[in-house]
Amino acid sequence: MRRSIVFTTVMTVVCLFFAANLCAESDEYRVGCAFAVTGAASWLGEPQKNTVEMLAKEINDAGGINGKKLVLYIEDTQGDNTRAVNAVKKLIQKNKVSVIIGPSRSGTAMAAIPVAEAAGIPMISCASAEIQLEPIDQRTNIFKVAPNDSDAIRIIYDHIVARGIKKVGIITGTTGFGAAGRTLMLEMAPEYELEIIADETYSPADTDMTAQLINIRNKGAEAIINWSIVPAQSIVPQNIRQLKIDIPFYQSHGFCNVKYAASAGESAEGTIFPCGRILAVDTLPDDNRQKPVLHDYKTKYEEQFKDHVSTFGGHAYDSLLLVVDALKAVGDDPKKIRDYLENAKFIGTGGVFQFSPTDHCGLDKTAFEMLTVKDGKFVVLGQ
Amino acid sequence: MAQRDYFGLIIVAVIVTLIPRLIENEYYIGILVFTALNCLTCMGLCLLMGYAGQISLGHSAFYGIGAYATGILTVTLAWSPWIALGAGACFAALVAVVVGVPSLRLKGHYLAMATLGFGAIVHIVFVAAVDLTGGPNGIARIPHLDLFGIELSTDKSFFYFSWAVVILGLFFALNLIHSRVGRGLRAIHGSQDAAGSLGVNTARYKIQIFILSAVYASVAGSLYASFVNYIDPGPFDVMHSVLLVTMVAVGGMHNIWGALIGAVLLSILPEFLSELSDYFGGVGISYNPDYDMLIYGGILLAIMLFLPGGLVEGIRNFLRFSFNAVAKIKRRAFS
Structure with missing residues (x-):
């Protein structure tokens, strides 16, 4: 008798536990981030972490995506290859994310790419090296938002x-x-x-x-x-x-x-x-297509973190907004997200993106503006 | 090999076969692969440090030589990863001879400095020899190892394989320790002059053990390259050498089991800390991985001050002490 009571209780708890998990799964979108938040490359990872946290809060405060909560899992790679590999594995296998943003450094990205490719999880790298996308037929799940x-x-x-x-x-x-x-x-x-x-x-x-x-x-x-x-x-x-x-x-x-x-x-x-134009927003001509996005990001970031905005944080901003667009359009199936990203068009802080199956970066030289330093400030170079 | 050692080997083998059954998540299995690689390197280093009494602060160089041998030979020359692994080990042995012959004449701090310099030089070569090593961009698309036609591409298969290599390495090291060579090495550790006067060829033994430890590190490096499929100079810097020495010292230099335990503990520690910080994150306590080095330093300091023989010896002494205490109390109670 007593044994059966214990058994029933245990089973009930187990069932509740699973039920809770199922509920949790159905009303949230999980996105993984792997940034070099600490260590020698923290100047890349820290603004990226700040940016995605700021954006996620804003999105969730406004009611989430398709009525679902956006949940971010942020892992610190410390700019270290082995840690980056472990972090991406953790995001994929433990946290079951549907898309990954990062890593921040090219070396860590290169080490993490085979993991994401093997698992078939789309990864939007914030590192700039072009070899990340080569050869394109073996990099079907890898995208990058940093300019070439x-x-x-x-x-x-x-x-x-x-x-x-x-x-x-x-x-x-x-x-x-x-x-x-x-x-x-x-x-x-x-x-x-x-x-x-x-x-x-x-x-x-x-x-x-x-x-x-x-x-x-x-x-x-x-x-x-x-x-x-x-x-x-x-x-x-x-x-x-x-x-x-x-x-x-x-x-x-x-x-x-x-x-x-x-x-x-x-x-x-x-x-x-x-x-990237983010550092000289104020000196950009008003008809620039990126100006509203840039201005918005700069104002919010600098107000909240009391720090200068950077292009690197901008990469995380663009990545997350792309992911949000994809989630809105196709839900959280990794394959569908990948297909969506491959044809995405998007105006971000890094430039005007136009992805295609043969171009997973989507930026060209118009992503850059020639700047110069004037009185210690970055300004657009006069033609 | 003592009976105790056979027993230990069997325990390790049993744990290795059980772990993937207990841990479903491949992520943890992946961490244990890196742990196995550290174990392999640390065993070699332990033979050198604990048994022969020579220090090396440049072991990540041999680890890197193995990794780069696999990377370069398989990617640019399309060799089989197995032949590349063997070639890497031979090359590491050759480098060990070239470096070891002059530097093992040095003692104490001088040997530490010479090996430190060697490690730094090799790291610079990895960074600067762009045409050969790919420089900071590294080498990508390194092929997986395959075993009897099975490609070791999953974490689980590589986990079994890497730990099998560790057990093999352990078996070899234990046999060596309990042979004439092992006793000779311990004599060198005790006193080089006394060992020499007893007919131990000290110079030759020291070189041989240096080569052996280089080969261990090189094999671990080759496995790293095949497992991660990408290498750049990052993981093979001087800090990694220091970490390896820390692992050996924490576990206990004078015991190969100590090196194994030290390597396992310190390889898992960062993941443990990060899990802990996830767990406490909800309560508002956050842990910053920048402190990892601080914690390593603290552990090393505590071990050196309170358990100079390392964890394994410390635990053994503690057990012995408590057994004696219990025996004493019993005796008193009966008398």
Whole structure:
């Protein structure tokens, strides 16, 4: 008798537990995020985490999506490959998310891609490297919202060619971002009839690039391109000023961080670099299609977090809005979300996206605007 | 090999076969694969540190050499992953000879510094030799291993395979310890001069054990590359070497079982902390993984201060102490 009571109670509890789970499943949409919230790449992951949390709260306060609650599972990759692999597995297998946003860094994204592909869960990477999407037939579930490095180079080369410059010296950081940029710059130079006469590198921990810059100067460069995403890149303009090298100075979109301009101080004035429009919203012409989105994001983010808005947070913003669009349209079946994303059109902070089965990035060189530093602020470069 | 060791091996084998039945979620199985790789590297390091008494702060370099050998040979030269694994191990052994012959003449801090420098140099090569290693962009699409026609592409199959390798490695290490070589190594650890005077060829033994530990690390690295299918220089930096030494020290340097337990504990710890923070997240207590290093440091400090022989020896002493205490009380009660 007593045993049967115990048995019934246990079974009831188990049933209730499962029932609770079932209910929970039916009235929420689960989205996974894997960002480098802490660690050396936290400057990427932290604004991304802030952004998605802010957006999710806003969406849920407004009644959710199709009447269902948006639930975010945010994992910290710490910018570490092994952790990123574990994080994505956790999101897929434990939290049963229908789509993943992130990771933040190209290396972690590359490590996580095989996991997402094998599980058939769409993943919208916030990292920029183009190799993430290669070859496209093996990357059916992978999308990215960060603009292409090659497009940033195109817009820089266009600008250089228009000035009548032929000889360029490049200096790159030895990180994934720097190395990818270096390879692409060398590859694409002939297309623009440019000659790379000096090819120098520096490690993220270097504190002085004078030697490399002297090399570039002595080889007779007419312009310098500094391609890096680490704080050390701010030392390059300072060294250029100390060496009194007076030739046009370009930076990559890795310079799109107000803190970098601040740490370079006065020497950053006049630097030319391609960048997402988010950092110069106020100086954009009013007829720009992105301006309302950008303005909205910037105001909300800066008000809530008392910090400068960044393009990296913007990638998370675009990813989540894309996901929300997909969930609204097709529900939370991963396959349907994938199919939706493949044909999505969308105006985001990163540009005007136009995805297609052969283009999982959806951005071209119009994603960038040429900016310059004026009085310590980023402004749109006058034509 | 002592009877106790056979018993231990059987226990490990039983646990390994039971775990996938107890844990359904593949995510945890994936973590245990990385744990197995750390165990393998730590066993080699334990032979070097605990038995031969030589320190190496550059072991992630050998781990990386294995991984890059697999990556480069399978992707650019389309070799079989098995041959690549063997080639990686041979290359790691060769590097160990080249590095070991001059540096194992050093002692104490000097040896630590030499191996630290070696680790840093190898990491720089991974980053800078772009044409060979892909530089910071790494190598993608590394093929899975296959075993008798079965592709080890799922976490579960790789879990069984990697732990089988660990058990094999453990078996080999235990046999070695209980052989003439093992006793010779312990003599070197005790006093190099005394061992030499007793006819132990100290220089040769030290080199041999250094090579062996490099091969262990290299095999673990090759398995890592085949499991994750992507490598870049990130996981093979100097901090990883430090973490490996920490694992060995926490478990207990003078006992191969200690290295195993230390590696398991410290590999699972970050996941445990993150689960804990998920659990307490609802109450408003959040844990920031930035503190991981702080916790590792704290654990190492506590172990060094209070259990200098590592966890395993500490537990053994504690058990012995409590047995003695109980026996004493019994004796007193009866007399």
